[in-house]
Amino acid sequence: MNKNYFHIIVLIFLFSCQEQSDDVERVTLSEADKLVLPINNRIKNFHQQLNTYFLHGKECVYFVENDRIIFIDIQSKKIAKEIFIEKEGPNGIHELQSAYIHQLDSIIIKGFNPYLIYVADSTGKITKKIPFPENTEISIRGSYFVGNNKPTFVKDRIIGFLHPTLRSSARMMEFNTSPFFEIPKKESKVNLVNTKFPDFFWKDRQRWQFHHFIPGITFNNDKMVVSYPACDSIFTMTFGREVIVNKYYAKSKFKKKESYPIPPNATDIKEVYQSESENFEYRYIVYDGYRNVYYRFLLHPVEYDVNRYNAQKTLLSKSFSIQVLDENFKTIGYQEFQSNKFCVMDYFVGKDGLYLSTNNPENPETDENFLKYSLLKLVKK
Numbered sequence: 001m002n003k004n005y006f007h008i009i010v011l012i013f014l015f016s017c018q019e020q021s022d023d024v025e026r027v028t029l030s031e032a033d034k035l036v037l038p039i040n041n042r043i044k045n046f047h048q049q050l051n052t053y054f055l056h057g058k059e060c061v062y063f064v065e066n067d068r069i070i071f072i073d074i075q076s077k078k079i080a081k082e083i084f085i086e087k088e089g090p091n092g093i094h095e096l097q098s099a100y101i102h103q104l105d106s107i108i109i110k111g112f113n114p115y116l117i118y119v120a121d122s123t124g125k126i127t128k129k130i131p132f133p134e135n136t137e138i139s140i141r142g143s144y145f146v147g148n149n150k151p152t153f154v155k156d157r158i159i160g161f162l163h164p165t166l167r168s169s170a171r172m173m174e175f176n177t178s179p180f181f182e183i184p185k186k187e188s189k190v191n192l193v194n195t196k197f198p199d200f201f202w203k204d205r206q207r208w209q210f211h212h213f214i215p216g217i218t219f220n221n222d223k224m225v226v227s228y229p230a231c232d233s234i235f236t237m238t239f240g241r242e243v244i245v246n247k248y249y250a251k252s253k254f255k256k257k258e259s260y261p262i263p264p265n266a267t268d269i270k271e272v273y274q275s276e277s278e279n280f281e282y283r284y285i286v287y288d289g290y291r292n293v294y295y296r297f298l299l300h301p302v303e304y305d306v307n308r309y310n311a312q313k314t315l316l317s318k319s320f321s322i323q324v325l326d327e328n329f330k331t332i333g334y335q336e337f338q339s340n341k342f343c344v345m346d347y348f349v350g351k352d353g354l355y356l357s358t359n360n361p362e363n364p365e366t367d368e369n370f371l372k373y374s375l376l377k378l379v380k381k
Helices: 003-019 137-141 269-278 311-316
Strands: 027-038 051-055 058-065 068-073 079-084 098-103 106-110 116-120 126-131 152-154 157-161 180-184 216-220 223-227 233-239 243-249 281-288 293-299 320-325 331-337 343-350 353-357 370-380
Touching (some): 027 353, 058 343, 098 152, 106 152, 223 281, 269 311, 281 343, 281 353, 293 343
Antiparallel strands (some): 027 370, 058 068, 068 079, 152 157, 216 223, 233 243, 293 320
16 A cells, blocks of 8 residues: 555544543433522622532532622521621622632632632631732733632642733733642742643634633543633643643534634624524533532523623523533533523532532523522433
């Protein structure tokens, strides 16, 4: 056989293998129960960035509300603890934006200042302030979070997401740089993580917006798992002397078209909202350590409404699907969800399964006096 033909055949085979999948759909998600948690008038009826924490041996869900971190016992359905965080004064953070509880005496706090990370104890007292170094790329960009990518503790360091750098045009962003900062526990010094945004975003003259690149992040022990909204692949990062990055192709069967950027010369905010409406987005990913699977949320396109100038309304109007992946990022199942019933941004994993809020503003069963969730369980097909 001619060597050139042989090389062509090999290349075709290798390329086809990259796109082929040995996924086997063997599970689905089924609504098994409801969770209804009474709340008072100080607490909103939906939240983002929920986590669970075992407080005195009892499973609680916690979230930030105004100036405090609130724990609700899932069994008793009562508030189990509140940690007040000072907003004003020498210890004040001005605005409580996110909290991650590594341990009760080591709570990672993000406040109003994007160039400062706080650590608080179980009483809410700020025990450490970690400033971003001045006159550096990190201090220009600042920390940024949306959804489930708040600053978190992993292995021996704090990890957070950085706002991308604006190019000179001020309309495009620079992606040939690191998306993350790290603060090693022993040093309390803010550094760039030695990695970069996927080269998917590097193409010249392409204008990507936040709904394209703000990652969903979850953790499996010491491994950070990252999913970018416009990118089919999932990335893992393990931290040591060097950062080891692995990439896994994991396109959802529901994604019928590729994500597209907005026009480079777009000046009207309507074009951003139109792009956000009409694009698929891998918006969130969360690890279920009880069942050793990942849940990846894909938002489906919705018809652009010129009267809807609100990103949150657009998000909540979309139908979506959840892709279930095993520990090797092979898809083992899907479940599709209708629009206007669930509040897709409000979810958490508990010992009984995945909890997904039904407090969508368009759902007639939404109640401002309760946090209401459907309990979704894995069921074999």
